[in-house]
Amino acid sequence: MRITNVGFMPSHSLRMAGVSLRFVLDPDLTPELREQIVSLWVDVTNAGGAVGFVAPVTAAEVRPMAEAAFADIVDGPDRLLVGYEGDRPVGILIICDNRFHLKTHYRVLKRVMVHPDTQGRGYGAALMREAERLGSELGLAALHVTVRGGLGLEPFYDRLGYREVGRLPGALRLAPGDDRDEVFMWLDLDRPGA
Numbered sequence: 001m002r003i004t005n006v007g008f009m010p011s012h013s014l015r016m017a018g019v020s021l022r023f024v025l026d027p028d029l030t031p032e033l034r035e036q037i038v039s040l041w042v043d044v045t046n047a048g049g050a051v052g053f054v055a056p057v058t059a060a061e062v063r064p065m066a067e068a069a070f071a072d073i074v075d076g077p078d079r080l081l082v083g084y085e086g087d088r089p090v091g092i093l094i095i096c097d098n099r100f101h102l103k104t105h106y107r108v109l110k111r112v113m114v115h116p117d118t119q120g121r122g123y124g125a126a127l128m129r130e131a132e133r134l135g136s137e138l139g140l141a142a143l144h145v146t147v148r149g150g151l152g153l154e155p156f157y158d159r160l161g162y163r164e165v166g167r168l169p170g171a172l173r174l175a176p177g178d179d180r181d182e183v184f185m186w187l188d189l190d191r192p193g194a
Contacts, residue, residue, distance in 0.1 A: 021083045021091070021123060023130045029070050029080070036089050037082075038066050040115055047116035050148035054174045069094055069111065081134065083114070083127050090115045091127045095134070106142040107135065128160050132187065141190045148172055149181030157185045 027033060041062045045053045052065060072078040073094065083091035091114040095107050109131055114123045135143050145162065147153045149172070154164060162185040170179035 021085060021126050021130075023127075024082050024084065025134060026073070026079055027082050029074055033082075033089065034066070034070060037092060038062050040089060040092065040113060041066060041111070043116055044113040048151075049113055049116070050151055050153070051111050051113050072096075081127070081131060083123060083130070085118065085123075090118045091123050093127060093131055095131065106140055106144055107138075109143055109145045112145065124156065125160060128157075132160075132189065136189050141188070143187045143189065145185045145187075147183040147185055149183050154183060154185070160187070162187045 038059050041051060041053075042057055042059050044051055045057045045062070046055045048055060053062065069078070073080045077097035077099070079095040081093050081095060082089045093112040094110045096110050097107065098104070109128075112124070112127065114127060131143060143162075145157065147157065149167065158164075164183060165186040166184040168182045168184075171182040172180040174180060
């Protein structure tokens with residue numbers, strides 16, 4: 001686990017309205033955890049989740065993208081947030097650095113995913129709230145996430161305080177004749193009451 005000097009605990013538990021998750025920021029990316037994340041990624045994609053692929057996918061297809069993401073986490077500057085139900089990782093997101101000096105005041109959340117068999121338990125909202133908490137503790141002004149259009153995900157992010165700030169029409173080509181908008185969602189962290 002990477003130790004940081006930003007003043008927060010690397011592990012944090014959240015219990016709210018029946019949600020009981022343990023969050024770990026920057027866990028040790030052991031071979032076992034890497035395989036668990038690849039398996040989660042495959043399960044989420046094959047259940048219709050929009051996390052960089054179109055179903056159906058296999059672990060062999062997901063692994064190269066996952067390994068590239070792991071390298072950016074291990075070597076920096078990206079961060080990995082994992083939500084555990086007991087010892088099982090059931091949700092992840094990557095807090096991505098923008099790699100540009102004029103964009104150091106916010107981060108992009110990528111690969112936001114919660115295991116399909118835990119849907120409806122509030123884990124997705126809990127994962128996003130933990131990212132918001134961490135962003136505030138890091139002194140960030142905002143968080144940004146992109147959403148694949150056509151899946152009805154915008155209301156989920158709306159309820160969490162994100163607002164749509166733009167979209168690229170037809171930017172995501174899932175298959176010939178199936179182009180989807182890429183929707184940009186933004187959460188101000190330095191707003192009053194945040």
